[in-house]
Amino acid sequence: MAKIASISMRVNPRIKAEAESIxxxxxxxxxxxxxIFLHKSILEGGLPFDVR
Structure with missing residues (x-):
């Protein structure tokens, strides 16, 4: 069985609900x-999208 690590974070409940729906x-x-976001960040060597 693969080892896993947990991440705990705080997020606005509305944002969480909308993201879960999407x-x-x-x-x-x-x-x-x-x-997926974390894996893509590693592949890109940073954020996987442009920040403006």
Missing amino acids: YGSLGMTLTEAIN
């Missing part, structure tokens, strides 16, 4: 979406 419609959990 990712749920794509068939994934918020945890899965965050893991």
Whole structure:
């Protein structure tokens, strides 16, 4: 079994609910979406999108 680490964070409840709805419609959990973001950040060597 793979080892896992936990991340605890605070987020606005409305933002969390909206994100869960968006990712749920794509068939994934918020945890899965965050893991994808983290993997993509590693591949890109930083944020996986432009910050303005």
